[in-house]
Amino acid sequence: MVFQWYGQCYRQFYRWTLGLVMLGALVQVHAQTASNASYLIGAGDELRISVYGQPDLTAETQVSADGMVMVPLLGNLPIAGKTSTAAAALIANRYEQDNVLKNAQVNLLVTKYRSQVVAILGKVNNPGKLVLEGPTSLTQALAWAGGIAANGSERLVLMRMAPDGRQERTEYDLQQLLNQAADPSPTVWLKDGDTLYVPNAGRFYLNGEVHTPGMYSLDRPLNVRQALSAGGGPTARASESSVKVFRQRADGSVQELRAKPDDRVLDGDVLVIKESLF
Known part of the structure; x- marks a missing residue:
């Protein structure tokens, strides 16, 4: 106990x-x-675009399914797959190339992430x-x-x-x-x-010369030594060198193995600790 x-x-x-x-x-x-x-903008994301010194060009918009966004005075621009910084630079360059603004300073903020x-x-x-x-x-x-x-x-x-x-x-x-x-x-x-x-945690079973035999949760990778510790460890009569593992094969048959302390315990394994002969 x-x-x-x-x-x-x-x-x-x-x-x-x-x-x-x-x-x-x-x-x-x-x-x-x-x-x-470094977030990459995608379809469905909602954006706020603003231009320094140009409050009339501020826009709240959404990236369309084809990756485009409506920008004041420029129309639709492709920005999907770009970071906020790269998209802002693209818009600023277009303002300058189209002779709309000189030295445009654009800020782009993702207000809702959806993509x-x-x-x-x-x-x-x-x-x-x-x-x-x-x-x-x-x-x-x-x-x-x-x-x-x-x-x-x-x-x-x-x-x-x-x-x-x-x-x-x-x-x-x-x-x-x-x-x-x-x-x-x-x-x-x-x-x-x-x-x-x-997934669900697996299960393994301890039987024989262990302080607390029974069923235990296999919620993390365990070796044989750790599995025995979960049951309080072997009793004074146990033969730690004689631990058997009974493991079910895919065809339903049961395989009997001699276990080593560092062997991995699998879901459904039955560990039997035998009594020492001396």
Whole structure:
């Protein structure tokens, strides 16, 4: 019972700590999107265009489906795929080329972001569609969705459309994404049309000479040693060198394996710790 209570407390503390990390990431994404100038304008975005010293040329407008925007005295101009800075420079150059204004100073502000959207589905606290207002990482999007639900896995699935039209599926370990100091892997940035899916947490079972046998949640990658710790560890009678794993094959048959401490535990595995003969 003591080991079980300790395990529950550890998992609650782990979730609480993860929540703080997610909250920090959420604060970061708001600060980042408020000042980021690399957002690419797209169809549906609403804009405010103003020209210094020319209040009559101020316009509130929306990017059309073909990427055009109506600019006072210039008509429709193509700005989809450009940053706010690049679009403002384009408009200023056209004012000068058409002899409308000299030394035009144009400011362009995206007032409503609508063109770039990712879907966040599965076992998150607040699933939905996130409108990208700037560079947004996978962990920041997860923070926006309220983090992983209690029955969710830390094995994250990102589905993205490839240039040839095929859908690519990539899996990520949340702990590795959060632990950037120890893992040199680059940040995973989301793109328009991405789908982030959080599946159900898997399950594994402990039996034999372990303090707390039973079923346990496989909500993050575990090896055999870590799985045994979740059950309070082996008893004094256990033979730690004789751990068996019973794993179901795709055809329904069960495979018996001798487990090593660093072997990966898979969903549905049954770990049996045998009693020492001495």
